Amino acid sequence: MAAKRKGAKKVVEEQVSLGPQVAEGEFVFGVCHIYASFNDTFVHVTDATGAETIVRVTGGMKVKADRDESSPYAAMLAAQDVAEKCKALGINALHIRIRATGGYGPRVLLHSLPYEP
Template sequence: MNKAIVNIFASHNNIIILATDITGSETIVRVTGGMITKAQHKEGGPYTAMKAAEQVVDALRNKGVSSIVIKVRASGGIKPKNPGPGAEAAITSLTRGGLNILEIENVTPMPHDSCRRKKRYRSKEKK
């Protein structure tokens, strides 16, 4: 096995990195932000994402993987469509680990006129 798919789900609160074989059926390794840090407000940060990606690189090296396809995903739908702050740090760490990146793809779900968004909060003015 020399190719793998690395799925990065990066929200503003957490990061999940999942590495599978090229078919996507067999999971090689899965690392989340909560497995790296115990402080809940740091789970989605760049440092946590970098450490999680380093663990993924080690596991992929042990399996003999040399090249990867990266799929980045944000929350999407009616939620934010931009990946969190950890996505870029994770991709950089995967590159520094010596893995050959074949493709980087954005797989964030985009709505085609979906559910109505929640109304904005308007604070009450004091008189």
């Protein structure tokens, strides 16, 4: 039998927190850029300066059929995915910028974003 090792190493687990360190009740802002075209819907969240991408999801990432990429359903799934990732990273407030074709259709995406006062 092998002899026991002297001085066994202790494993120390460090907690890794993604996102900024903020106090309770403080708002952390991000900018949500929404681009809704006839072919696809992009939801792109950056920091307040727009320099760092936090999360980017498209309608095509959420549905399998090409014809459904620009549908309101795909946009809703993309917005829900973005909201989950933003909450996990500690972003609790978003400025929303929409770039889309005319009409009410592209704005369906805003109804699926969670609103908590």
